[in-house]
Amino acid sequence: MPSESTTTASELLAILSARQLRDGQVVFAGVGIPLLAATLAQRLRSPGLTILFEGGVIGAFIEPGRLPPSTNDQRCTARANMVLGSAEVLLLLQRGYVDVGFMGGAQIDQYGNLNSSFIGDPARPKTRLPGTGGGNDISSLTAMIVAMKHEKRRFVEHVDFITSPGWLRGRTSRCESGLGTGGMFRVVTDLAVFDFDEETRRMRAIALNPGVSCERVQANTGFPLAFAPDLQVAEPPSAEELAMLRYLDPERKYTA
């Protein structure tokens, strides 16, 4: 176990992405870092945050040290407000009850499109990945926060396959394809936090993580990045944030 002073990339990701959530929101969280970060936000400063899981849970209240292996396990239901069918919880997105979707990502492009289906040509894939799950539904129907490791091979100009739509081909293309709501809101990585330009819908750095330079972010990104004129530097993880995170995930299931 790392000492108090060392923070792993996954821990940083969980803490910085938890800061994107607001008290009173309804958040649809995927398994892994999103589940952990949403729980961190709920326990630390947003007791009114309502967490939804695609297994069919409203108002999840995850128990420290009992993180579920997926968002479909009975551990997700402990102390929840409601369990319901998995189609029913996904339909809440379509009806409009969800403020923000929160997912991890394997590969992302300049417009925030996510790929979790194929590496290489889908007709003859080099690697078949697990697929969308609820990712496509969440990203089609609500505003999205994505938390992911920042590597050049994961931040590409064009994804091999659009599993979960971001802003598609930029500008008004998302709306024209029939997706009238939602869209990529924030991408949080172990290097920086990004939003998307309101007109072009291209990815833009708005805050650097502590000790990270613009050059380093660009060097780890497979397309030319924009940087916001008022580029911020994120506050480092506080002792309180780290302590709560390690209390929630003592086995380091998600933060190894």
Added chain:
Amino acid sequence: MPLDVAHPSASQYPPEGLVPSYAQLRKELASRDRSLRRKVMSLEEATSLVNDGDTVGIGGSTMSRTPMGMIWALIRARKSRLSCVRSIVSSDGDLLYGSGICDRIITSWFSQGILWGVSKVMRHHVETGSAAYDEWSHMAIGMRFRAGAMGLPFMPIRSMLGSDVVRQRPETIEMICPYTREKLLLVPAINPDVALIHVQRCDEFGNAQIDGLPFMDVDLAMAANRVILTTERIVSNDQIRRAPDHTRIPFFAVDAVVELPYGCAPHECSGVYEPMMRHMESYVAQVNANPVDGMREYLEQFVYGPESWSDFLAGIGVEELIRAARAGRSIDDA
């Protein structure tokens, strides 16, 4: 081109036969014996309700309430050419592909579990082309079951539009809504030939009660043309009638009842046991190290080898079963 319902062109439609006609759907249902009768049978007897080439709907999701015992029995019965459809697929999909009884899986996510990365068994079969994985969004799978359960040929949805997931699915149709002039995606009903569903309890007629997450199992049961229930225990009809608000599947939708304690092992059954993680971890290590030989050895040791389901459970081990049961029964203690 989106389909304009006011001016449809025949070439824009998917092939005929993808969805059964309403007459066919009603004929299938009318031919079933829906009388109030005892349906209890053995696991082996229940396998005769599944025919080679059937479309099989599988209840539960990921590692939860998976009818693993029924899948185990179908592998032992050497079924073939099954197409399986489920909300999210875990190691059940590995076993279906690896045993060769299934050559197509229709789902939204397929790997053993997020903790273990990408299933090498799934990758091996899909990347070599020996089996197909048809990917739909999770909600689309739910709406396909829902349409089937409602006796309707399709449901409109607002996701999948604009993505490459929809480009892989010629079964879908983009439509301009005649009311709002907005784009919608139509997904076809799915009425599986047979559904496999595991529940905590049911009576001998098939009135089934489900605790915890119901997933898509009610729609699946109502959409399917036959339903096989496996259950942790068979209870009296009086007990069902004491809590009718817990009954999720009515007896007339059920064709077979099999009492099968620990019927989801090594997956979980809400309130009864959690996943048997030691078994899962060693399984994943073995098949991901070698998706062909590792799988063959697993099937020999844990599927073909055991004399019975109890013998299979003995292979998982009493200590592991008790650990899983203790965790499952204490889920609401917090």
